Amino acid sequence: MTANQIDLKEQLKKRLFDSISAQIDLIGYVPDDIAKLVKSFKFDSGNSGLVSDDAGLETGLIENEGITANYQADKEKLAELVNDHYDKIFYDCEGMMGILHGDTQYRNIGYWDETTLSQDQASERLQDALLAFIPEKSGRILDVACGMGASTRRLLNHYPAENIWATNISEKQIESTRKNAPGCNAQVMNAVDMAFDNDFFDSILCIEAAMHFETRQKFFEESFRVLKTGGYLVLSDILLTSRERFSQLPMYPSSDNHIETIEEYYQLLSAAGFSAIEIIDKSKDVWAAHFLRAINRIHEKFYSGDIDIIELTDTLWTYYNANAVMGTCLFVSAKK
Numbered sequence: 348m349t350a351n352q353i354d355l356k357e358q359l360k361k362r363l364f365d366s367i368s369a370q371i372d373l374i375g376y377v378p379d380d381i382a383k384l385v386k387s388f389k390f391d392s393g394n395s396g397l398v399s400d401d402a403g404l405e406t407g408l409i410e411n412e413g414i415t416a417n418y419q420a421d422k423e424k425l426a427e428l429v430n431d432h433y434d435k436i437f438y439d440c441e442g443m444m445g446i447l448h449g450d451t452q453y454r455n456i457g458y459w460d461e462t463t464l465s466q467d468q469a470s471e472r473l474q475d476a477l478l479a480f481i482p483e484k485s486g487r488i489l490d491v492a493c494g495m496g497a498s499t500r501r502l503l504n505h506y507p508a509e510n511i512w513a514t515n516i517s518e519k520q521i522e523s524t525r526k527n528a529p530g531c532n533a534q535v536m537n538a539v540d541m542a543f544d545n546d547f548f549d550s551i552l553c554i555e556a557a558m559h560f561e562t563r564q565k566f567f568e569e570s571f572r573v574l575k576t577g578g579y580l581v582l583s584d585i586l587l588t589s590r591e592r593f594s595q596l597p598m599y600p601s602s603d604n605h606i607e608t609i610e611e612y613y614q615l616l617s618a619a620g621f622s623a624i625e626i627i628d629k630s631k632d633v634w635a636a637h638f639l640r641a642i643n644r645i646h647e648k649f650y651s652g653d654i655d656i657i658e659l660t661d662t663l664w665t666y667y668n669a670n671a672v673m674g675t676c677l678f679v680s681a682k683k
């Protein structure tokens with residue numbers, strides 16, 4: 348090998364090492380995850396620099412300085428962090444977003460079965476499954492955390508534009524929604540602080556966003572307030588794998604938003620006043636199916652030469668990192 352080739356090889360090794368180290372640090376907050384990842388592997392103290400001994404695994408003594416978010420639950424700060432995250436990745440159509448999501452304007456992980464061929468189909472299927480909970484699709488509907496407006500646009504199949512409202516904390520995404528769903532009422536608004544009158548909506552839809560709210564409880568109370576009696580709140584939601592995740596990742600709110608079980612979820616909706624509550628665990632057909640498809644697709648792109656080893660490694664780690672965070676995926680319907 349020439350000196351230049353050796354230098355390039357060393358640069359590649361460093362680049363891969365830095366990328367993988369950063370991802371392991373990010374995964375490493377919750378002891379259970381580390382324990383699962385390493386299984387029977389024994390850490391050599393002083394070697395990895397991550398944990399000192401097996402007791403460290405049990406007591407959770409893993410420090411992630413510089414990565415742990417640990418901000419106070421401040422609404423504006425949180426909105427800024429959420430927007431920094433989504434406004435960047437949602438519009439990266441030439442990069443991984445394009446590879447994994449194709450040309451869909453949806454920005455969720457979808458609902459898959461053996462006939463689902465694309466992310467767009469999976470996202471439409473997700474929305475249709477949630478809308479199926481609403482017995483009569485009439486009157487006014489609100490699409491909370493509407494993303495880039497793909498779901499708002501699909502609502503036009505059932506509702507006239509003037510009866511559709513869409514909200515998001517991102518100005519940029521609301522601009523996209525106005526283009527994607529012309530004539531609908533799209534506004535920048537926080538899901539936990541709605542500027543609508545009491546008893547205004549017949550239905551509320553919220554696709555894959557409540558894990559970002561400070562908190563779900565406030566969102567449920569606001570939804571109950573703005574819904575008419577007899578109106579439905581339908582949503583898909585993801586429970587994170589642990590309370591610690593909320594302080595670990597910048598785009599999530601405080602750990603007050605942690606819900607451990609479906610029973611707790613039920614109690615929260617019930618306490619907000621809702622009845623006829625249905626909560627269904629769809630984890631296998633939502634995150635697990637999306638994950639497998641994404642991992643497959645990224646390898647296809649690698650073998651066809653469209654992405655290099657660095658992009659492959661980065662994306663795989665991002666996905667395995669997300670896999671450590673994603674808990675139960677829920678479909679929820681509740682009536683006022």
Ligand SMILES: C[S@@+](CC[C@H](N)C(=O)[O-])C[C@H]1O[C@@H](n2cnc3c(N)ncnc32)[C@H](O)[C@@H]1O
Binds near residue numbers: 455493556
């Ligand atoms: C995973 S995306 C889902 C987007 C969209 N529902 C879809 O299915 O395409 C989560 C969305 O929640 C929005 N969001 C996060 N926190 C919010 C809040 N407090 N109020 C309103 N929207 C919020 C984000 O801006 C982002 O668009």
